[in-house]
Amino acid sequence: MPIRGSIDRLDELLLEGWVLNDDHPESKLAFDVLVNDKVIGRFVADLFRQDLKDADIADGECAFSFQMPQFFGQQDLANLKLRFADSNIFVTLPGATKKEETVRATVSRVGGLWIDRSDFIDQVGAKHRAGTLSDALATRLFQFARDGYTVIEKAVAPKLIDRLRGELDELWHTPPAGLLIETFEPDGMMRYIPPDSRWRDGRSKLLDAYARSEAARQVIAAPAVMEFLTALFEDKPKAFQSLNFHRGLQQAMHKDTAYVKVDGNPLAMAASWTALEDIEAGTGEPEYFIGSHRAPDFLFGGFSKWMENFTEEHQAYLDSLLADAKTYNQTRGKFLAKKGDVLIWHADLANGAAAVTQAARTRQSLVTHFCPAKLEPFYRRTAAHDGRSTPACDFVSQYLPVK
DSSP states (O other): OOEEEEEEEESSSEEEEEEEETTOTTSOOEEEEEETTEEEEEEESOEEOHHHHHTTSGGGEEEEEEEOOTTOOGGGGGGEEEEETTSSOEEOOTTTTSOOOSSOOBSBTTBOOGGGBTTHHHHHHHHHHTTSSOHHHHHHHHHHHHHSEEEETTOSOHHHHHHHHHHHHHHHHSOOTTOOEEEOTTTSOOEEESOOGGGTTSSEEEEOGGGTOHHHHHHHTOHHHHHHHHHHHTSOEEEEEEEEESSOOOEEEEOGGGTSOEETOTTSOEEEEEESSOOOTTBOOEEEETTGGGSOOOOBTTTBSOOTTOGGGHHHHHHHHHHHHHHTTOOEEEOOOOTTOEEEEETTOOEEEOOBOOTTSOOOEEEEEEEETTSEEGGGGTOOOOOEEOSSOEEOOSSSOOO
16 A cells, blocks of 8 residues: 655644555545554544645645644653554654663653662762762662652741741732632632632632742742752752642642643652641641652553543542552651751652641641753643743742742
């Protein structure tokens, strides 16, 4: 069968080109699109293109334009395949014949950071011998790779914490334009609204306070935290989301990779939890399954780390984390922090918040999600507000410019 054609565009948004059976130009060819051997869509090459008609190719009616699903990420391109519909005949895609990466595979099939590779110990040793990692930092990275988290005590000075708390009070009572909270008040329905001090003590989170608070940016970019994240990412960190909690909220064990999306590498992410006061047991303190970042992937739809378009699988996903904890003997840890302590955890560490038994107590904290500066959160495809770059950390927000 004499087939000819061209793939003119292939990225995370569109697959476009043309294809023709010269013996039967009237017969339009159909193709399946697969990721990790799961079919995610089908298209027929029957669209009209004037340039093809001008070239006398099948009257111009043999083009195709396949829009990638909303959940498709840059990282999925490496596992993309194209085959003739209802057959086992595959098409060679651009880049498919490139030399395979010489570094060893990561724990997850969808990628990860250098600490997730099977040759991690060799790389730590090489970095240490080269002088790019101190004894203390090499030890901390090893512990992080083993357990999925690390705690930096007294990472933020108390005076800076107090300054931030003052600025947070101002943001809640006199919010600047564009700032938002995520709240379930007053009726249990989730909504995004400007900060309203009536709901601060309820089920509410102040979003991206760093966009309007210099103190928040300084707390997030605490030197010891930035030193660790820079070594972890092999790049300058980029803060792309923060959540300020006034009170603790009980939360089921989950992994951030299901909900917080980094384009290009879902596991190129880490989070920090900064205590803005001494944290007591029973206030919804952070919990985690130690070592759970190294458990097998739960892939939504059979191929994606992202849950958003597979909500029907959410409960099975949550149940799988509890089952993994039993199967792999993952111990439940708790973070009873002192003011200024910072917990940093791996993108795939199962984490949550303990039951709230002291409802009258606050649990003031600041959570921040980071990725390497060279990557972007998924939301930057459509919400590219101006960010702000500092020598230690970049800041971008989904909701408003960072001023």
